[in-house]
Amino acid sequence: MKTIVHILYSGLGGHGSDFFSLVSGDTAGEYHHTAIFCGVEPMRQGYGEECNRLGVPFTYVKKKQGADLGFYVRLGKEIKRASPDVLLVYGLSFLPSAVLYKKLRRRVPLLVRDTQAHHLKAKADWYWLKMAFRFADRIVVLSGESANYLTEKFKGRAVAKIIVIPNGIDTDKYKPLTTGHAQVRTLGMQSRLQVIKDHPVLLQAFAEVHRQHSGLKLEIAGDGPTMQNLQSITSGLSLSNVVRFHGMLPENELIGFMHSLDLYIHATFGEMMSTSIMQAMACGLPVIASDVWGVNNMITDGQDGLLYQSGNAADLAGRINLLLSDDALRVRLANAARETAVNRFSKQVLFNRYKELFGQ
Template sequence: MTSARPTIAYLTGQYPKVSHTFIQREIEGLRALGWTIEACTVRRPNPKDVVGPAQEAEQARTFAILSAAKKPATLIGAQVAALRHDPKRWWKAVKLAWKTRPPGLKAGLWQAFYFLEAAVLASHLRAKGVVHLHNHFVDGSCTVAMLTSEMTGIPYSFTMHGPTEFFSAHWWHIGEKVARASFVAAISHFCRSQLMYFSPAAAWDHIRIVHCGVTPALYGPHQPTPAPVVTFVGRLDAVKGTPLLIEAFARVAGAHPQARLSVIGDGPERAACTARVAELGIGDRVTFHGYRNSDEVADMLRQSDMLVLPSFAEGVPVVLMEAMASEIPVIASQVAGVGELVENGVSGFTIPAGDLDTLAARIDTLLSDPDLRARMGAAGRAKVEADFDLAKEVAWLDRILGGSLAGGLPAGLRPEAGDRPHG
């Protein structure tokens, strides 16, 4: 049994989509604890990014600001409604939008769009009786959340992921957003430290660490196959370092003639990656699967022997948690908060970002030693169960939300041992 909790809204730039499945899981977890969640998105994602019946159903129940605002009358009506509801707050929101606009004419126009979107969202939240607004990511959708909060008096919070937002922290006025939020959920200690760097010291005490998590029971046990499989899961984009993985696999392919490379995901670099595979003469050893839904990814991880993620920048990738929960070792770049999840030499290997020699050597080591893979896989599973279990993270977020609405956040950066969902 769960007790009824009030209605809150979740917002992000595009929702739901395959690369943001962790947001959907978090929402589902909070709903299971009794929260009524009004899912909102600035825009609908590309249809190819909505994968599987669960995401299609979630999209059908998600409020899309830009879809609602197609008619000029809706945009004007929302502004009139906001002005009538609380003229002082509307003017304060105008001043805040001006204060936090990035430099340049084009950026100023985008800021005006965010203000218009905020009024549309404000009307929707008032109609739904929303008492709190939570946003994921700190870019444009967080600007909309901050302006909506100023316009309505509904408190807002946000989850900070990084790393790309930190590259343009002043552009997105991260410090202002942290200071005005009722709380901020950072996904790692590293992420929290960066928020502290860009924020006033007075705001540090309402930053908490809430890991993205997975449900371990949905993954594993590992099902070894006769031909060892090296797997990559992610968007085929320059930041993920997929070309580096292809080069590294080509280096070790001769020593491991049965090994295969499985690439799960899609993106702008796919054509270049497939062309390079052909140039290296390993086309019969590499399979590009495109996007797969979460159940398919879980099944493919069970039949993999390692996950490799040679990214140049990351937060704390959920796919690493999924692989570790599947009892397979991981190889990942030592960037941002990755070291808070992957212990080098225990649950896998962390490597210097961009280091092709070390990447190839680590793949070779794991392909050569099934017993090492098994030990690392067991250690990875234990780490996820202890520190990245979605149920524990949702229970912690439940406490933070409840405390925030009651006027006092729970003590501590992380939950105490043994926290579980409660009703």
């Protein structure tokens, strides 16, 4: 049985959800999976609990803030200890250790997932991606648009390494709690709180809608560097009594969070492919999201969700008001969202695509 070693981020973000969806999609136990969680943030407690539930051995390699060469040494030792038949790297910054192991053990395929929106990449990210094209066997991207962009940028023989595999989730776990959405009382969003997410516009739009619909509440799940600023904006808009920040939620509470919502909103400046949106769609929620790369390839506007002009609070408020006033549209979008999630984003579809890579 092949051992697949997964190297992923230890904190809140899409890596954990992607990893657990892939592993849980291996329902027949065709591979032995091992996880190495890495990062500045402590490993989330829920990650360890889910690994134990799935019978996946795991370890955590801490990285110090800033330059930390020792981190790559420690990560390299953990990779060697795991003795992989296939290396699957979820974060570009983890590449040096994986590449070194690859050079020492040439028989081991190195697969790299590139899941950050290209227009949001820093200079260092492009450096790591260039390294990936040189040393990795395959580069997994989440959409055809992403593949086309990289093909234009890198050209040459390296582009043959690109393969498109969208993310997936457990649609049996993320599923509607009830049928229908008779009345909207609670809006919400779940993500890491960081500058590439546009929570300020979400708060501004909610303030506008709340003036007309005072019974509404806004629930925000997630943690990150912009938390304090967002709480300050909330206070300045006099919304502290109707906006609640939940912080980081373990997956079992996140499912409950999604079930508590009547309408899901995802305000962002860009994604590669949003796990949070997939989860909301799978839970049968009507979704309103920014019309940006990594979102508009998941949602067809007016068919299984609504898109609004990114950064435009008035446009977002208008979309929210539309769904508040049109029950039939809200229910139709919710049902279509669930159907899209099952047909395109299930863990079974995800695993079958990766299985093709593992077997090559």
